[in-house]
Amino acid sequence: MNPLPTIRLILKSFLSLLWFLFLSLAAVANARDTDSLPSWNSGPAKSAIVQFVKDVTKKGGPDFVPPAERIATFDNDGTLWCEQPMYVQLAFALDRVKAEAPAHPEWKTTEPFKSVLADDMKGVMASGEKGLVEMIMATHTGMTVEEFNQIAKYWLSLSKHPRFNRPYTELVYQPMLELLAFLRANGFKTYIVSGGGVEFMRPWTEKVYGVPPEQVIGSSIKMKYELVDGKPVLMRLPEIDFIDDKDGKPVGIQKFIGRRPIAAFGNSDGDYQMLQWTTGNNGPHFGLLVHHTDAKREYAYDRDSAFGRLDKALDEAPKNGWTVVDMKKDWKRVFPFDKP
């Protein structure tokens, strides 16, 4: 028997096998592609996201953006996790005031602490921004960064949401987790750009969102480098360093990233300038607002909300070409623990 046909046969089988593998992989890749956002219902919001990602990743296409420039910024409160009935960090601050009250007898008679200790939320809110800042200074400073991170992490591991009775870190939006992963799978670098405190978020964003500490931008207090018993530490000082909200968001983005994002995701008027900055460039861009319309599965709020007020940004979304997510309609699931 001539060995050549055998060799040919083996080679042919081998090539067929390779081709089969290639087709299978292509099919899997394709299936994965259409399935990257399983918790999003079909509709204009999902289509707009998928189309944008397709456009900027299409090599040689008119809207192609090199991977290094695929910067996407996400607000946190109300965009990635639940911000009702109050910002999680505010719940943290209230608990910290109560925990530290024994060492501060003067708090019994001074606002906003008096109201906090009396569980009088109206009184707390009446103290306004000044009162909130005082509370932050009293509870978020005077320790090292490491110590504060431990305190925040410990509190988050024990505390539960009053309505859902689950840890706050489980009250993240499943469709947004999928969106973060989908963007990263398409070469995007995903950042958090939040009005919340940067060191309150950093201990858990990598595990929960896949966003590492160096990609978290937030409000901050000043720090001082010093030696304590010969060991270097970073002390948190009772002084505001930077407020990463409203027109602070584009400033924070430039400070920390030094590039203009091509996609931005928010849910309130605090995100207006970030979306305006992102979608105001000449190249391809994408802006999205999460509109909380689902009182049953989460909350329904916008113009009159104390937290996450959405008014001007909602009005101007159509004019600016921003995609508005109708939570009730567009999201198959809200939280990871919801039934699919």
Next chain:
Amino acid sequence: MNPLPTIRLILKSFLSLLWFLFLSLAAVANARDTDSLPSWNSGPAKSAIVQFVKDVTKKGGPDFVPPAERIATFDNDGTLWCEQPMYVQLAFALDRVKAEAPAHPEWKTTEPFKSVLADDMKGVMASGEKGLVEMIMATHTGMTVEEFNQIAKYWLSLSKHPRFNRPYTELVYQPMLELLAFLRANGFKTYIVSGGGVEFMRPWTEKVYGVPPEQVIGSSIKMKYELVDGKPVLMRLPEIDFIDDKDGKPVGIQKFIGRRPIAAFGNSDGDYQMLQWTTGNNGPHFGLLVHHTDAKREYAYDRDSAFGRLDKALDEAPKNGWTVVDMKKDWKRVFPFDKP
């Protein structure tokens, strides 16, 4: 003829081929490994670097560090590029004063501008930090970030070093370029942490060092987000935001990265705290100082230098276990244009 031996033969050849490919690749990888720092002479500095990288990348080893935590920070002036006879950014500021002088007749009679216009460097330096800040404010602010980046980039494209007669961006240290690449090839994220202005560096660090804008930390001035003719811009304000030098470096590292580095590289007392912070942790760590000892190929300076003064950090290097590079001895080449 029985086809089985043929098949066996083909399979055997195929396996041999695979084995051969594997060995070749291993050999190439190995060769690359020992050759990653070709501009470093054999000696304690090179050995210490290679050993550290080996230790922290060895899976299952006692000093293994997960890739996400492999943060390496580099000073810029005097560590990555030449800082003599003066900081490049100071040369830039002097040129900007001269270029803008016609619009500022008052500069003819006010310091430090008067000295700048008279090419009197002694007079400029005599104006101290106050004078330098005034000069920075006058030449680095009042325009948008984008405009400033253009100005810096344009100046760098035209200006040449007075001694070497080459663009400043060519006066980078070849051994340090190799070190940056070597660390990145081993899973490190490389950051610049410089006392220089962050927006002066960002336009060129990616091309020259392979460090993208979001991994550049530096001193900064305040910015304001505003609309000019309906278009959003970030205006640079005449107000210092952050000085990323000395004890500002660990603060900057925490602000921007939120992780403690495991390796830090500097050349002056301005880097002392960064090295102290980096090498003061309990895990594996590495600190290195470039000591400028080579008047022939570059410059020789340390304790008495106006720029890049190296005194305390040099004295304390042995005690702290910091590697000191003797430029003359340890570097085969200084600049990329030097003969290998």
